[in-house]
Amino acid sequence: xxxxxxxxxxxxxxxxxxxxxxxxxxxxxxxxxxxxxxxxxxxxxxxxxxxxxxxxxxxxxxxxxxxxxxxxxxxxxxxxxxxxxxxxxxxxxxxxxxxxxxxxxxxxxxxxxxxxxxxxxxxxxxxxxxxxxxxxxxxxxxxxxxxxxxxxxxxxxxxxxxxxxxxxxxxxxxxxxxxxxxxxxxxxxxxxxxxxxxxxxxxxxxxxxxxxxxxxxxxxxxxxxxxxxxxxxxxxxxxxxxxxxxxxxxxxxxxxxxxxxxxxxxxxxxxxxxxxxxxxxxxxxxxxxxxxxxxxxxxxxxxxxxxxxxxxxxxxxxxxxxxxxxxxxxxxxxxxxxxxxxxxxxxxxxxxxxxxxxxxxxxxxxxxxxxxxxxxxxxxxxxxxxxxxxxxxxxxxxxxxxxxxxxxxxxxxxxxxxxxxxx
Amino acid sequence: xxxxxxxxxxxxxxxxxxxxxxxxxxxxxxxxxxxxxxxxxxxxxxxxxxxxxxxxxxxxxxxxxxxxxxxxxxxxxxxxxxxxxxxxxxxxxxxxxxxxxxxxxxxxxxxxxxxxxxxxxxxxxxxxxxxxxxxxxxxxxxxxxxxxxxxxxxxxxxxxxxxxxxxxxxxxxxxxxxxxxxxxxxxxxxxxxxxxxxxxxxxxxxxxxxxxxxxxxxxxxxxxxxxxxxxxx
Numbered sequence: 001x002x003x004x005x006x007x008x009x010x011x012x013x014x015x016x017x018x019x020x021x022x023x024x025x026x027x028x029x030x031x032x033x034x035x036x037x038x039x040x041x042x043x044x045x046x047x048x049x050x051x052x053x054x055x056x057x058x059x060x061x062x063x064x065x066x067x068x069x070x071x072x073x074x075x076x077x078x079x080x081x082x083x084x085x086x087x088x089x090x091x092x093x094x095x096x097x098x099x100x101x102x103x104x105x106x107x108x109x110x111x112x113x114x115x116x117x118x119x120x121x122x123x124x125x126x127x128x129x130x131x132x133x134x135x136x137x138x139x140x141x142x143x144x145x146x147x148x149x150x151x152x153x154x155x156x157x158x159x160x161x162x163x164x165x166x167x168x169x170x171x172x173x174x175x176x177x178x179x180x181x182x183x184x185x186x187x188x189x190x191x192x193x194x195x196x197x198x199x200x201x202x203x204x205x206x207x208x209x210x211x212x213x214x215x216x217x218x219x220x221x222x223x224x225x226x227x228x229x230x231x232x233x234x235x236x237x238x239x240x241x242x243x244x245x246x247x248x249x250x251x252x253x254x255x256x257x258x259x260x261x262x263x264x265x266x267x268x269x270x271x272x273x274x275x276x277x278x279x280x281x282x283x284x285x286x287x288x289x290x291x292x293x294x295x296x297x298x299x300x301x302x303x304x305x306x307x308x309x310x311x312x313x314x315x316x317x318x319x320x321x322x323x324x325x326x327x328x329x330x331x332x333x334x335x336x337x338x339x340x341x342x343x344x345x346x347x348x349x350x351x352x353x354x355x356x357x358x359x360x361x362x363x364x365x366x367x368x369x370x371x372x373x374x375x376x377x378x379x380x381x382x383x384x385x386x387x388x389x390x391x392x393x394x395x396x397x398x399x400x401x402x403x404x405x406x407x408x409x410x411x412x413x414x415x416x417x418x419x420x421x422x423x
Numbered sequence: 424x425x426x427x428x429x430x431x432x433x434x435x436x437x438x439x440x441x442x443x444x445x446x447x448x449x450x451x452x453x454x455x456x457x458x459x460x461x462x463x464x465x466x467x468x469x470x471x472x473x474x475x476x477x478x479x480x481x482x483x484x485x486x487x488x489x490x491x492x493x494x495x496x497x498x499x500x501x502x503x504x505x506x507x508x509x510x511x512x513x514x515x516x517x518x519x520x521x522x523x524x525x526x527x528x529x530x531x532x533x534x535x536x537x538x539x540x541x542x543x544x545x546x547x548x549x550x551x552x553x554x555x556x557x558x559x560x561x562x563x564x565x566x567x568x569x570x571x572x573x574x575x576x577x578x579x580x581x582x583x584x585x586x587x588x589x590x591x592x593x594x595x596x597x598x599x600x601x602x603x604x605x606x607x608x609x610x611x612x613x614x615x616x617x618x619x620x621x622x623x624x625x626x627x628x629x630x631x632x633x634x635x636x637x638x639x640x641x642x643x644x645x646x647x648x649x650x651x652x653x654x655x656x
Contacts, residue, residue, distance in 0.1 A: 293525075303509055
């Protein structure tokens with residue numbers, strides 16, 4: 001227990017008090033039109049003090065504690081294991097994945113409506129994260145306005161259905177292609193920029209799209225959003241109780257089963273699942289193609305990549321466009337799932353969350369990104385009782401992850417053999 | 424094969440090359456030597472079109488490439504081993520090589536890969552290793568091997584001896600000599616003047632953005648001016 005530890009611990013405890021006391025120690029109470037501040041009850045204040053003491057003690061003995069944790073065999077068990085042979089690992093991986101997809105196909109028939117709905121949302125986030133993974137994880141372009149392409153996809157479907165009565169299945173490719181076009185158009189001027197500058201410009205682009213949607217009231221309905229977006233149909237069969245469009249039949253009548261609201265939810269889930277699997281497979285294919293290697297090469301060393309005759313613009317644009325394409329995909333599904341969209345759904349926080357998923361999952365790793373998407377979407381739902389502290393927990397998780405596993409949950413693997421030590 | 428005619432190059436307002444003329448003939452090894460900041464790397468970068476020459480002409484195989492975009496120049500039978508090697512450290516050795524043959528067919532890649540392993544057996548041993556974990560000499564071998572993957576008829580090397588052990592430098596220069604025997608034209612930019620001139624058919628001395636001297640390698644080695652300035656007297 002060195003002296004510098006003591007000072008540091010005192011400082012940390014003070015910071016804890018400084019942050020938590022104003023947040024937890026005061027309550028705002030509305031009395032008529034006035035708001036008064038009252039002190040919190042004693043248990044809360046005691047709790048805050050206790051937290052400060054815990055932080056103090058932890059910081060004081062951190063070397064000892066961290067040393068213990070590092071020695072725990074269960075945590076470091078994997079460290080000394082021989083890496084599995086590459087082809088065997090790949091085989092197991094593909095079997096496991098196939099198994100999971102098959103499970104996911106049948107799973108919704110046994111679950112509650114809410115769970116299936118949530119799973120659909122997870123799948124949408126998986127699509128988004130897989131798309132952003134191409135841009136950030138593989139090509140190394142920090143895109144903070146990714147949600148804009150998501151919005152383009154969603155609004156394309158919403159507007160097409162509102163004004164032209166276009167169905168989901170037609171809007172899906174149109175939305176994705178339009179989002180890709182936006183990616184291409186945005187990409188041209190900004191891809192000369194690097195790192196921080198690129199991040200800021202994409203951030204600005206994301207906001208422009210949102211503000212445009214918010215203010216172009218005649219077309220988009222502004223903050224009121226667009227409602228009444230139709231559900232997808234199955235070969236012209238609708239899932240509502242009554243058929244809305246002339247000439248369509250309804251699902252439950254065709255099959256002679258009783259109407260149930262769950263059919264629609266499950267159907268949407270299955271669509272999202274198929275599209276997410278499609279996204280994963282297509283991107284996986286891209287990663288193995290020369291263009292995938294070009295993305296990585298450009299991320300690793302731009303000058304070297306250019307010296308080999310790769311065109312910087314072409315490579316970056318392809319990553320940007322493909323990423324945007326799948327965001328458009330996800331957007332269309334989202335619009336259809338919600339039935340109502342407004343600019344509220346496409347704020348910067350969404351971009352940040354998708355980016356967090358990619359970083360948490362491990363840049364470039366598909367399985368990691370899928371796992372992280374599941375975790376980041378489901379955890380807040382499970383912790384609904386603590387919903388006030390959701391962002392706090394989220395932030396803490398991010399900090400802890402970056403301290404312990406900066407490379408992400410499942411870092412991208414490449415084939416490599418560890419050299420044996422020479423005798 | 425490669426001709427620079429009165430090339431001026433600017434970085435913003437600052438002129439780095441004040442009218443440089445250099446010629447590299449087919450099958451030659453030509454060395455360009457010069458001190459730090461003389462403009463050696465700038466000259467090479469001008470050949471690659473990044474930055475482009477502000478006046479003068481760069482001619483490759485009889486074609487004016489002065490205004491061509493970098494990507495096109497790098498695909499027209501010329502390959503560069505950039506300064507500081509710049510291998511893709513996160514990619515494996517094999518992947519690095521494949522990047523070098525990006526625009527070739529699979530069969531061609533396989534052939535040039537075998538050739539690269541023949542030149543550098545060490546690379547074969549490390550085929551599946553992350554390139555960044557190799558020693559400096561091995562990385563330099565990889566950088567040369569990668570440049571050869573596009574089957575260039577001319578290769579430009581920027582300071583291949585930088586930061587390497589004398590024994591490894593010797594090995595690298597042997598390989599460069601071997602490349603000429605295979606019919607590849609070599610343009611070598613070096614600070615290590617002694618070895619560079621020893622190997623070269625002809626040499627140029629660049630000083631503050633101008634060609635100061637040009638002669639055969641042997642004559643330059645014997646030149647008292649060069650000996651004083653670059654060979655440590």
